[in-house]
Amino acid sequence: MKNITIDFKVKTKIINRLLEKENIQKLKKRTFLDKLIFAKKEFADIYFHTGSINKEDIEKIENAKKIIVNSKKQKSELVKKQQIDENKVEIIYPSIDAEYKKPKEVKKEFCEEFNLDVKTKFVFFTAQNFKNSGSKEFINIVNNLNFKNLKAIIAGDKKEVSGLRFQLSKQNVDDRILFFTDYNDLNRLFLVADIFVLPTHTKAFAKNILKAMFFKCAVFVPSGCASSEIVDVFATMMMPSDGSTAFKIDALLGRKEDLKHIKEQNRITAQEFTIEKNLQKLELILQSV
Known part of the structure; x- marks a missing residue:
């Protein structure tokens, strides 16, 4: 050898x-x-x-x-x-190394914990650097969504989450967004989420896109980010502030079978990168x- x-x-x-x-x-x-x-x-x-x-x-x-x-x-x-x-x-x-659980069971437990309808759809954002990763763009997308039974999830460290909440203090968005500070089980949030959106400004491969796919989420990421290489055209944003993203998410949330198919295909793709x-x-x- x-x-x-x-x-x-x-x-x-x-x-x-x-x-x-x-x-x-x-x-x-x-x-x-x-x-x-x-x-x-x-x-x-x-x-x-x-x-x-x-x-x-x-x-x-x-x-x-x-x-x-x-x-x-x-x-x-x-x-x-x-x-x-x-x-x-x-x-x-990049490689994915995580324990997979059935999202349906995790989501049911999560909804019971937060007193939410189990049919609630979740759109998720998490990153280490909120500004560069598109937290502002994510909020704009959430504000433009028309789907009714929806909750957005934002998770990050205390400094990032506190800073964002301060910026949003006059927008009255708390009724539509769940904030998690220094949450010790991000994998659980990926399993709960239906769609993971990362409107990032960085070009480097964002491993959270791969993780979201592994945990059976639909994803959206800009074409400028290297992670776009492993997603389909529908999931690719032209830019972080792509105005069509909210429209696409609304359409996907309203078509149960299409959403299910994309989630399953994403998991199959992500399993190639264990x-x-x-x-x-x-x-x-x-x-x-």
Whole structure:
């Protein structure tokens, strides 16, 4: 079995799993002594690249046998900026690693807890950075929805939620929105939700879209976000403030069979990105190194 070295900017669960293999090793960090004696700089066989490209990344990218990125957008940007062979860059989308439960049972319990009709439809938003992730756009979408039996769910840390509630204090939206601060079981909220909307301004892959699909939600995300690569055209927003989104959500909420079909298809799609499935894809790449 061939020994392979890897390097990365962010240590993910899938990288941890890779490092459990006997023939996979993290490239040793260059020491001060190495620099002092002008020891030859070594580079990993496989480099997992994320985020922007800095000077140190360029060397790693140029000298790696394979580069792993997490979206087509990132691959295109890398090939264009660094002018490297596109066959050297492989795409492995982020991995989903979560326990799935039947949404119907979770939703029933949730509705009983908050004294809501079990037939209530839920539209969900959560993110680490509310502003960049489109909290303002989400509120505008909710305000333009006409579906009657509806509740919006917004979850985030105390600072984000408090700031948003302060901004909305004059809009009297509390009767239509459930706010969750530092909620310790976000997976439960994904299971409760019918539709997850992330009108984000960021281009990076938003893993919450994948998580929502795994938990059987319909999703909406702008085309500028790399997560749009795994959703269908109907789920793609032209921009964070796409005026047609509220209309699409209303239409979907009013068509029970269509909503059910999209939820089921999204779960099937998301199951292709479990850690086990992504490890299988990585194994094929490792064999080519």
